[in-house]
Amino acid sequence: MAEFSSAAIEKRATQGAFVKRQLFGEPPAISSREVSLSGKTAIVTGGNTGLGFECCKQLLELGLSRLIIAVRTPSKGEEAKKQLLLTSKGKSKIEITKLDLASYDSITAFVEYTKTLDRLDIVINNAGVCKRAFELDPRTGHEETIQVNHLGNSLFVILLLPVLQTKNSPDHPGRLSFVSSDTPAWAKFKEQTSIPILPAFDNQTSFEWSDRYGTSKLLGQLFLRELAERVPSSVAIVNATNPGLCKSGLDREFRGSLAGHVARVMQAALARKASVGARSLTDAALNHGAASHGQYIEDGKVVPMAPFVYRPQGEKIAKQLWRETMDELAFAHVEEIINGLTK
Numbered sequence: 514m515a516e517f518s519s520a521a522i523e524k525r526a527t528q529g530a531f532v533k534r535q536l537f538g539e540p541p542a543i544s545s546r547e548v549s550l551s552g553k554t555a556i557v558t559g560g561n562t563g564l565g566f567e568c569c570k571q572l573l574e575l576g577l578s579r580l581i582i583a584v585r586t587p588s589k590g591e592e593a594k595k596q597l598l599l600t601s602k603g604k605s606k607i608e609i610t611k612l613d614l615a616s617y618d619s620i621t622a623f624v625e626y627t628k629t630l631d632r633l634d635i636v637i638n639n640a641g642v643c644k645r646a647f648e649l650d651p652r653t654g655h656e657e658t659i660q661v662n663h664l665g666n667s668l669f670v671i672l673l674l675p676v677l678q679t680k681n682s683p684d685h686p687g688r689l690s691f692v693s694s695d696t697p698a699w700a701k702f703k704e705q706t707s708i709p710i711l712p713a714f715d716n717q718t719s720f721e722w723s724d725r726y727g728t729s730k731l732l733g734q735l736f737l738r739e740l741a742e743r744v745p746s747s748v749a750i751v752n753a754t755n756p757g758l759c760k761s762g763l764d765r766e767f768r769g770s771l772a773g774h775v776a777r778v779m780q781a782a783l784a785r786k787a788s789v790g791a792r793s794l795t796d797a798a799l800n801h802g803a804a805s806h807g808q809y810i811e812d813g814k815v816v817p818m819a820p821f822v823y824r825p826q827g828e829k830i831a832k833q834l835w836r837e838t839m840d841e842l843a844f845a846h847v848e849e850i851i852n853g854l855t856k
Contacts, residue, residue: 540757550572554635558639566597570788573607579608582609614640646722656720664711671847674751675853697821
């Protein structure tokens with residue numbers, strides 16, 4: 514992992530630093546003079562709305578030849594496709610494919626589809642959920658936020674690694690970037706003392722909507738740390754990016770509630786436009802090479818993740834969480850896949 518001073522790690526995590534970034538920071542825009550995606554294929558999950566949709570537009574503006582939008586509801590994807598075809602002016606192939614990150618079957622089916630592609634250069638995993646109420650997924654028994662944002666995301670990333678490796682070369686590896694957040698820096702992560710950890714999230718008494726999203730994104734940072742220790746950047750460059758607080762629609766479940774009202778006030782004062790926040794997704798996938806593998810990118814720079822990630826307790830929990838995640842996903846032979854990538 515990149516080396517950061519303790520002071521830099523803690524300073525970035527303060528709410529004052531967050532407000533300063535929101536008011537004065539901005540992800541870099543990429544022009545077609547700098548990058549051409551002609552001939553390349555990209556996948557964007559959750560690309561029918563918000564940040565994902567704006568990211569799709571930016572990729573098309575850079576000349577992307579083939580865009581695959583992976584969405585839970587294909588009909589919504591088709592509506593987005595109509596608008597995106599105007600951006601591409603008919604020069605790009607745009608496809609809508611079903612992907613539900615809450616469903617292991619849907620993830621494995623989607624990855625099987627990617628194996629049939631002629632090439633795959635870029636994967637931007639933007640899809641995620643922020644749940645207002647506690648809900649267990651009936652297929653797995655896990656709480657929905659953790660199911661989608663951690664377990665589903667982890668399976669998605671691991672299964673795609675050999676696909677990216679096969680369709681690229683060690684000298685020019687494929688890119689996989691997933692969306693993180695400021696919120697892990699402030700997560701309470703009450704479940705960290707539980708052994709095992711994952712079942713603790715399935716207990717309704719511990720559910721607190723205001724903390725669960727940030728905790729789920731913190732799990733993603735811990736996962737990325739462990740993954741990068743096991744899988745070299747020559748297989749695929751995997752990183753996480755923070756778009757900041759954006760007007761993205763992630764808070765749709767809270768509309769009409771007090772929490773929704775507070776969110777609207779914060780958005781009015783601090784939020785970036787989705788088109789601006791989406792630059793961070795595009796930047797992380799295109800502008801950063803092997804040095805960004807296993808790292809967290811914000812406003813065009815590699816910066817520290819949440820302070821918890823670097824603390825002794827964070828290192829311990831990261832290994833415990835990795836072990837539990839491997840066990841949960843053992844049906845897909847994830848450990849064998851990871852071990853095979855390094856041979």
